[in-house]
Structure formats: structure tokens, C-alpha cells
Amino acid sequence: MAASPINFARGDLQDQKVADYQSPLGVTRTETVTLPGLRTQSGFTFEQVDVSYQTLGTLSPARDNAILVCPALSGDAHVAGTDPHTGRPGWWAYHVGPGKAIDTGKFFVICASVLGGCGGTTGPASLRPGTGKSYGMDFPPVTVRDMVSVQIKLLDHLGIPQLFAAIGGSMGGMQALALAVDHPERVCVCIPIATCISHTAMQIAFNEIGRHAVLSDPDWNGGNYSASRRPVHGLAVARMVGHVTYLSEFAMTHKFGRQRRLEQGANGDKSSPFSVESYLQHQGENFVKRFDPNSYLYLTRAIDQFDLFENGPAAETLRRLRSHFLVISFESDWLYPPAQSRELVRLLKRAGIPATYINIGTEYGHDSFLIENPAFAGVVRNYLENEYRLARD
Amino acid sequence: MHPGIYETVLRWIPEKSRVLDLGAGAGAFLARLVQARQATGEGVEKDPALVARCVERGLVVHQGDIADGLDQYGDRAFDFVLLLGTLQELVSPANILQEAFRVGRHVVIAHTNFAHFSVRLQVLLRGRTPMTQFLPSHWYHTQNLHFFSILDFQDFCREAGIREVNHAYFNARGAVRFLPNLRAEEAVSLLQADTISRRSAVAEPGKTKTETYEV
Numbered sequence: 001m002a003a004s005p006i007n008f009a010r011g012d013l014q015d016q017k018v019a020d021y022q023s024p025l026g027v028t029r030t031e032t033v034t035l036p037g038l039r040t041q042s043g044f045t046f047e048q049v050d051v052s053y054q055t056l057g058t059l060s061p062a063r064d065n066a067i068l069v070c071p072a073l074s075g076d077a078h079v080a081g082t083d084p085h086t087g088r089p090g091w092w093a094y095h096v097g098p099g100k101a102i103d104t105g106k107f108f109v110i111c112a113s114v115l116g117g118c119g120g121t122t123g124p125a126s127l128r129p130g131t132g133k134s135y136g137m138d139f140p141p142v143t144v145r146d147m148v149s150v151q152i153k154l155l156d157h158l159g160i161p162q163l164f165a166a167i168g169g170s171m172g173g174m175q176a177l178a179l180a181v182d183h184p185e186r187v188c189v190c191i192p193i194a195t196c197i198s199h200t201a202m203q204i205a206f207n208e209i210g211r212h213a214v215l216s217d218p219d220w221n222g223g224n225y226s227a228s229r230r231p232v233h234g235l236a237v238a239r240m241v242g243h244v245t246y247l248s249e250f251a252m253t254h255k256f257g258r259q260r261r262l263e264q265g266a267n268g269d270k271s272s273p274f275s276v277e278s279y280l281q282h283q284g285e286n287f288v289k290r291f292d293p294n295s296y297l298y299l300t301r302a303i304d305q306f307d308l309f310e311n312g313p314a315a316e317t318l319r320r321l322r323s324h325f326l327v328i329s330f331e332s333d334w335l336y337p338p339a340q341s342r343e344l345v346r347l348l349k350r351a352g353i354p355a356t357y358i359n360i361g362t363e364y365g366h367d368s369f370l371i372e373n374p375a376f377a378g379v380v381r382n383y384l385e386n387e388y389r390l391a392r393d
Numbered sequence: 394m395h396p397g398i399y400e401t402v403l404r405w406i407p408e409k410s411r412v413l414d415l416g417a418g419a420g421a422f423l424a425r426l427v428q429a430r431q432a433t434g435e436g437v438e439k440d441p442a443l444v445a446r447c448v449e450r451g452l453v454v455h456q457g458d459i460a461d462g463l464d465q466y467g468d469r470a471f472d473f474v475l476l477l478g479t480l481q482e483l484v485s486p487a488n489i490l491q492e493a494f495r496v497g498r499h500v501v502i503a504h505t506n507f508a509h510f511s512v513r514l515q516v517l518l519r520g521r522t523p524m525t526q527f528l529p530s531h532w533y534h535t536q537n538l539h540f541f542s543i544l545d546f547q548d549f550c551r552e553a554g555i556r557e558v559n560h561a562y563f564n565a566r567g568a569v570r571f572l573p574n575l576r577a578e579e580a581v582s583l584l585q586a587d588t589i590s591r592r593s594a595v596a597e598p599g600k601t602k603t604e605t606y607e608v
Contacts, residue, residue: 326448345455346465354435358444358456375441379448386451 023089024098028081030054030113032120035153044140047129051154052077052120053112056096057104059160064392066160067102067384068151068187069111070168070175072370073242073299074291076119079111080104094372101377102384107164114175115150116142116299118292124223125292137223142298144174144306145182151175152183162186164388167380169193169369170336171299174306177344180323181308189387191380193328193369196340197308197347203335206245207300210238214293223294235293236284243283248332248365252276308344318351325355326383328376330368332361356383394478395527395563398503398581399425402475405501405559405583406430410472413437413497415459415489416479420447427452435471437463460484463492471497477581478503482536490553494586499558503581508542508574509564526565527578543574550584559583 030052038046054077059066069079069092080090080097095101096109113119116139124139155163166176166187173195180190196203217234219225256276309317325348329341338359348355360375362368369376399422406412410432414423417436420443427434436454438444447454455465460483474497480486481504493500505527506512515523522532530536541549543562550557562569562577569577 342457342465349455349465349470350467352467352470354453356448356452356454358441358448358454361441375445379445382445382449382451386448390451 023081023093025056025081025093025104027084028054028056028078028090029084030077030120033154033157035150035157038115038146038149038153040140040146040149041143042141046122049115049122049150049153050120050126051112051122051150051157053110053154054079054081054090055158056080056109057107059108063160064162064164065106065388066108066110066155066158066163067165067167068155068163068176068179069096069102069109070147070151070166070172070179071111071114071117071119072168072170072172073303074287075111075172076117077111077113077121078119079109091370094370095377095380101380102167103381106388107384110154110158110160112151112154114147114171114299116147116295116302118290118295121150123292124294124298136294139294139298141305142302144171144302145178147302148175148178148182151179152186155186162188164391165189165191165384167191167193168195170195170366171303174303174308177308178306180321180325181317184321184323187323188391189326189384190323191326191328191383192341192344194330194333194336194341194366195344196336197314197344198306199304200340204304206241206335207304209241211297211300213237213241214296217293220293223297225293230288231293232288235288235291235296236281238296239284239287239291240280243280245335246366248334248363250332250363251365251367254363255279314347315351318347318353321351321353323353324387325353326380327355327357328369328379329357329359330362330365331359332363333366333368335366394503395565395579397561397563397568398477398579401561401581402426402477402501402503403429406432406473409433411470412473412475413466413471414475414477415463415493416476416482417443417447417452417454419443420450420452420454422477423447423452424450459489462488463496466496468495469498472499473497474500476500476502478505480504481539481541484538486539487553490555494555498585500555500584500586501581502546502584503579504541504546505537506543506562506574506577506580507540508544509578510575511578513575525578543577543580546580546582550582553586555584555586557582558585 032050032052034048034050036048038049075091078090080093098105113121115121116123118125124135128135166179168176173192176190177192180187214220214231214234217231219229220231259275260272261275261278262272327341327345329338345355345357358379362373408430412426412432412434414436417423417438420436423434423436426432436447436452437457439458444454444456474493480502483489511525512523560582562573562580564578
């Protein structure tokens, strides 16, 4: 398929104030709710957890139109609309909103920051009750399934017995999968995007480089760093490596080539950095402003440990499922290559589950689901529309 | 393809069958089957733009190249596997057919008849690669890799232990009953392979992936 007409210069919405982006949703707020106890997979008990979440659209009287959007590693509850404090658009504003792929005019969209992250839901930077100090590295190991347990608690709190759909890319796709597998009665449709059933050695390796960058920053200090002296250099390097894995060679050539940040002087000065260098530095610097280094360690560990079928063989586990699946991959995604999605699809189909699979030709790598992407948006919109009609019949 | 072929296939497929359409395109025929026969349908299609059209129609569809095999499907997962106009475009039709019989009880094949008299005449009198309504492309544009006749296909099935349960033949004027190999331009066959063996004659030596399958 030919490359879709994507204005990649606008990039994803994560780390920039996009001046020309006007959200039809206007200003959207996140809320925080404190929910009762949670026991993690590792056996740690939280007396209570804070959950930061956002809802968009209106829940139908039959409560049958709720869609849970599961965020990726760097995403938070602010999925769409303009943030009242930062002015930033939500991380998935391209695809969530009125008339968009996930149509807030039809669906009630819920998005919550994950456990262990730093988006307002309980994580390593949260205060540990009774100590007046943050958890730091005393925070228990979290898993993707723990994140899902928190989301289920939130759904209970919101009074939603069954989701119409769970959708997410990358780490968000793992959550959507775990939710469909562990709570089959709670979701009709599952849309995992650019994700996998477990990480390969290569995926773990890139995360290990990121973690190592944080751990070897002297300011990390065993995880006990102060707000004024955080291991920002290590985290920035981690983000730079991460960012390279999210793009593709095509995207980088297209966007940067061998351009330099400043035009060469008349004397042929080549000391100005390449555009790609300053871009990565910029990404790193922005990321550390909003992300907690310890959270980075916990979340990358969680996705490395993720194994959808850790509790039993795939065939047996999947046979209990009732959800319909739409699995999406991107041809140019070398971090979560299409073969991983195809393996998921093979297991689903062999278990007799209706699964549609599309490998979209978008040439912008793993980030293809975060950017403006008409081919991707069309498939998601049409699938949700048809399945919603089917579910209501 | 001749519209009569689609009508014929619709007649052959009982209600509530499980149908896999290989090379489903934009899903028009599969959608018809699902609606008219309450079939549980699924399509396989290579082109993502066409896959997106199938999704738009609400079909279950799998983006993939048939040539890579059908490993995503279990044995006998379908009652009918359709290969309508696709077989002649595949590099290894024999291997695909064996895969089709692994995942389906019946296989429906539609193909162009390369022994139609207008084809024969064009080769004989004009000395050029024939072009007809059903073979519309120049030799350098055609998707077809294999050019075979109705008799060729019957020989092939006999050697492979495939039984032809039903067939229908068409030319531009409609159904053909007499001398189909001379007068029909397109053929459709309903095939069954109860006796297909693990090392069936259909599989090309050394190229078969099917040895590991339980048939």
C-alpha cells in the first residue's frame, strides 16, 4: 500500500505543544479517585490506590458504549482534548474525539494512567502512607496484569459491568489483551495495536539499555533522588534510545535526512549539529520534565515480564474468551514487528475466536498509531461501528 | 468473473456453513454469502486497502499472502474454502490446494478455461498470446501464472485423489453443457478430498509444508 498522506512534521502529540492543534473537545480534565485495596501479582498489598482518569463522551442508558483506552508507556490519562495546565493536546487526540476513529459522539471513552507510572495513579513517586516520603524503589514490582486490576476497579467504581471495547497500542495493547484474557466477561471487543504476547530478547535488550542509562546516572542514588536533583541525564538517554526504536529509517530520512540545525555559514562550517541530534536531545529533555525515572524502570520491567499466557497454555486460556478481536500491526514497525501480531492472530484463530488482522503499510515505524494516520483511523472507526451494531442486535 | 459462477457457488453452499474465501478482494461476494446463507465467513486478502474494505463491510478478514500458507487456521476449521479465480495466479497451486483441504472439508475452485475455441484460434491463426473477455490482459500484464484447461484440471484432480462433486461451466452467453472444454470460458468445481493423503500427489516434491499436519 502506498504511504498514507501523513503530515509527519506534526509528529505525535506527546511532547509538544502543537500550536495548530485545536481540539474539538476543548479543555478536558482528569479526575483522581481513591479506590480500596489492591493485591499485586507479587503479593504486595496497597491499602488504597489513587487512580487518575479521564472520561469523554456520554455513557448510554444501557451502559453498553464504554471504550477503555489503555495508554502506552509514556501516555497518561489525558487522552484527548486540551490540558488545562500545560495546553498540550491529549496523547491520542488524533484518533479520539467527535467523528474520529474512536468517536466520542457515540462512545463513552475512559482512559486511566497506569499503576507504577507517574500520571497521577499510584506509582513510585507517590507518597507512601504513614512515611511522608515517596515509595521510590520500595514500590513493589508491578505487572501489566496489576495495571489491568486497577482498571477493573475503576470500571467497578464507574458502574460499568461490561466494556464495549478495550483498545491500546504497545504497552496499551498488552493491557487490552490481558483484560480480554483475564476478564472475558467484561469486554466485547479487543483491539491490540502494534503489540505482542511477550517481549523478545531484542525488545528486552532495548529496555535494558534505557534502564541502565537511568541506573548509572549518579543522581539516581538508589532511587532516592530529590525533586531538585533527579537522574535526568540517564532518563533523557533512555528516551533517546526509545525514540529511535519508535521510528523507522524511512521516517528519519524523510524528517531529518542529513540536515543541520543551523544553515551552514559562508565558510562551510560543519559544526552545527545534525537535525536528528537536536531532535533527540529535545525529546529527551522534554520527557524528563514530565516523567519519573523510577517509573521508567518499573514500567519497562513490567512490559519485559509480560507474558499473556503465563497462567496456562494459549489454546486452553483462549477457549474461554468471548471477545471479538481486531489486531493491527504496521509494516515498518521493527520494535513490535508484524510477525508478533500474526502469532497472536494465529493463536486466536486456532482457538476459534473471530479475529480480523490488518498489517497497515504506514512507513513511520512503531509510532504509526500515535500520528495522524487515515488508513489506521478508517479501519478502527469502521470496525467499532460494525461491532457496536452487532453487539446491540 | 462470470456472474453465473457466483450464483452457482451460492447454490452449493448450505445455510450456516463456515466459509473461508481465499483472495477475498473487497469482500463483496463474501458479504453476500454471509447475508444470503447466514454463513460464518472469513476472508484472506493480501492488499491492505482491500482488507480495509472488508472491515468496512463488517467481515472477519485476515491480511496475508495465501502463498505463505494457512497456518493460522486449524484443521477442518471450515466447511468450504473458496478459491475463485485465484488458483491460476499462485506460484504453487498444488501446495495451496493441499492447505485448503487441510482447513476445509470442501474446496471450490473457479478458473479460466485456456482451451476455449477462441483461445485456440487466436494461438493458431494469429500466432499470439490470446486475449478474451475472461483473459483480458496482455501477456506482460496478466496476473495469471498458470494456463490450464478444464481437462487439465480434471487430470490434476484425478492424480491428486480429489473428487469433483459438482461443476458448472460458463461462457459469455451463459451456462455451457456440451463440449465444455471447447465452449466454456470459465469453470467452477466443487471438490472433496476424503482420501487425500499426507503425501498426496498434489504436493510438489520437496516443497510441501504439510508433512507435519495431521490430516
